[in-house]
Amino acid sequence: MEKVTLSAWPTPMEAAPRLAARIGLGPDDLWIKRDDLTGLGGGGNKVRKLEWLVADALRCGADTLVTLGGPQSNHARLTAAAAARADLDVVLVMPGTGHPDRADGNLLLDAVLDARIVWAGDAAPAELVGRAEETCAELRGRGATPYLVPFGGSSALGARGYREAGEEILAQRPDVRHVVTALGSGGTMAGLVAALGPERVLGVDVGALPDPAPVVAAFATQLTGRNVTAGALRCRRDQVGEAYGVLHEPALAALTTVARTEGIVLDPVYTARAAAGLTAAVRDGDIRPGEPTVLLHSGGLPGLFGHAEATRRIGRTLRTYP
Template structure:
């Protein structure tokens, strides 16, 4: 079935210079730009909007009236699926890992505002979460609805076309682009960029959302079951776990805020900047090479991250120096 993407965002997103951040990282002032994919789309914006233009188009073309998707409690993808569903007039059911918190905050508040239904799956791994989503979809169908299950993170071989388009935008906006640093969650954002720009120009920073980042991206690119050695993926910024506060990521969040007024969050964008900083320190990225940090959004997740909130309540709890 041929699918034409919906229009949920306003493209192209701007690129902005970040000279003070570049200098703090050890780059030349004009080496670093930030692509602001946090600025567009319903529900607060973010990189998932580009993917949802394809996955929601697929659902609408199939005659579905309900979107079912999965995520962590503070999932940006879940929040933006809720927003896309509201815009399109589709019911949205979010199947989230864990148990209902005592007081919802961050993305969960926006999920409620946007009218999404939340089903808590308990302590499950990725396979268990997907199985829970399929079970919920079956229950929805038994009630007479027509559900469409959107995979974790919205990443499919179809939806990566959203970030292939972003890669083409970047190539036009920054003709001398040498590196684009991007958080790697479910893998679709990196896969699309690689498709458009080539593996040598895309630096993915693993956030711990999938067991094997190399395999996840390679599968989305060509359906292979094994890793692609050409992919540039840093796996050193995860820390204790995906949903825990990694010190370099937190320092990166503070650094971006205090040098540029740019608000990142610790799960994805903070790790992406920390990975870029590590690449500069190690000589993988050197002064004089044009770099882009892809800002994938996720601001509500900052307010839902208990450790980050505690640090801020304590007075930031970090140096704001180079991570």
């Protein structure tokens, strides 16, 4: 099956010498893979997955994409953008009890992209999947042909996009020793593992799943045809903090450090945790000076503007002159 093209590839690889020095690496050790610069709907890593998933939806004759996520879901926002590009309708299933008084962050972009929202109340993540399936059944009853895009775009099919990303990284930095990525729904890390091997990929758990390692292993096994076990994966679980959407202090510190050394802004849930995990890995010796390292910037900037605690805390640091 051929994918559809939703962005221009490859994305840039940028040196980060000031950040490297700040966290204890050499000036030539650290690079940032700019997958935040994908050219669809505000950018982000989900575009790579959606190229394969939208192609499958079109192959199946779908006229509507249905997916699930939180109100500040980057994946939901990019699914809406991909639907617009492919001339499909889109329905997003989200927890909540109704239309917010003010749409901000990703939710504002969902409105710009003309997504329809199903508010699923206080549904837990597993219940949200069921509500998305019910939504597909309701759409079929109305004569539509829906296609259910999995949570985070993560499946063995969607993960093909990150196998391609891993191959890009190898072409840009053939000597890479570590690739550090946020680990959410599992597809991004699985694709990187398929391209680079489990020994070179460090996933930093953000708390989106109770235990993401078996999910990553299953996707990577399907992609490679080889048995990839959860125990073979490098997963840090020390950056989750209180919960998935709750601001984690090391993530906030990493977000401001990256911005103030390299002028690159991260999101508070995914990429900031990945950067915090990178910092911790250098501190405890899992990543050492002299080992070429790539931090994957998976996007998500709109989510910063929809994160009340992050905007409040960072806003307090605004300085005046003199």
